[in-house]
Amino acid sequence: MYEAKSRGKGHLVVFAQGLRLATEHRVQLESELRRALRVGEMRLTYQPIVELSTGRVLAAEALLRWQHPERGLLMPSDFIDVAERSGLIVELGGWVLEQAAMQLAHWQRCGLTELHVAVNVSARQLRGGFITRQYDHAVAASQCDPTCLELELTEHTLIEDLDDSVRLLHELRRRGVTLAIDDFGTGLSSLAYLKRLPVGKLKIDRSFVAGLPHDSGDRAIVTAALSVARAMELTVVAEGVETPRQARCLRELGCAQAQGFCMASP
Numbered sequence: 001m002y003e004a005k006s007r008g009k010g011h012l013v014v015f016a017q018g019l020r021l022a023t024e025h026r027v028q029l030e031s032e033l034r035r036a037l038r039v040g041e042m043r044l045t046y047q048p049i050v051e052l053s054t055g056r057v058l059a060a061e062a063l064l065r066w067q068h069p070e071r072g073l074l075m076p077s078d079f080i081d082v083a084e085r086s087g088l089i090v091e092l093g094g095w096v097l098e099q100a101a102m103q104l105a106h107w108q109r110c111g112l113t114e115l116h117v118a119v120n121v122s123a124r125q126l127r128g129g130f131i132t133r134q135y136d137h138a139v140a141a142s143q144c145d146p147t148c149l150e151l152e153l154t155e156h157t158l159i160e161d162l163d164d165s166v167r168l169l170h171e172l173r174r175r176g177v178t179l180a181i182d183d184f185g186t187g188l189s190s191l192a193y194l195k196r197l198p199v200g201k202l203k204i205d206r207s208f209v210a211g212l213p214h215d216s217g218d219r220a221i222v223t224a225a226l227s228v229a230r231a232m233e234l235t236v237v238a239e240g241v242e243t244p245r246q247a248r249c250l251r252e253l254g255c256a257q258a259q260g261f262c263m264a265s266p
Contacts, residue, residue: 045266059116062100094134102136105144118150151181206240213249
């Protein structure tokens with residue numbers, strides 16, 4: 001039933017042995033994930049966000065990893081779906097936010113007072129107002145400068161309940177948080193919602209950067225995103241920049257910031 005529902009309306013799924021095995025795997029992974037949070041197996045890495053014209057590091061995005069005792073280092077794609085389905089994503093997201101704030105405070109004490117740290121936020125953290133409580137706790141516990149803490153949300157996350165999202169984001173903005181739209185261009189939304197959100201940054205999805213500089217479609221989409229951002233006075237970060245040619249093309253198109261393996265791995 002859940003497999004059919006996950007595919008959308010009007011779908012039929014016939015039971016097969018693979019479904020039972022997949023369910024057993026999810027249940028086991030959920031149990032292991034609960035243990036991992038309890039015993040401290042989760043890790044954060046940080047990928048720099050740089051100024052394309054100078055190469056100067058402006059910010060870092062906190063990226064979650066799981067140091068599994070048997071399977072080694074796991075990427076989010078290996079366990080985030082289970083965390084979302086089980087509801088563990090709320091506790092996991094709160095842990096990430098607190099640890100990132102602690103790291104930011106440490107860097108600020110070391111003299112890196114202008115460095116920003118970005119943290120991804122899930123839809124479940126938004127629902128019920130979890131994110132405001134988690135943010136307040138993280139800032140209070142770390143004593144970091146809250147204006148240097150950024151929250152990244154995807155378009156899909158925001159448009160699930162736009163009115164509540166707008167209200168919640170305005171609450172966060174009043175606290176001094178910088179808000180960013182992650183994976184911009186991949187959502188099913190129009191630009192109409194963008195003017196309602198108190199965001200300061202757009203992150204162009206890596207799928208539109210991959211074809212640069214030769215793919216005319218990717219080039220047109222990036223150019224359009226940059227034009228919208230300029231008109232709305234938003235900062236733009238290009239994600240997934242892997243080659244010097246992509247970086248050069250983005251710089252020529254007027255994109256100020258980027259992150260990716262071309263600059264540094266997490």
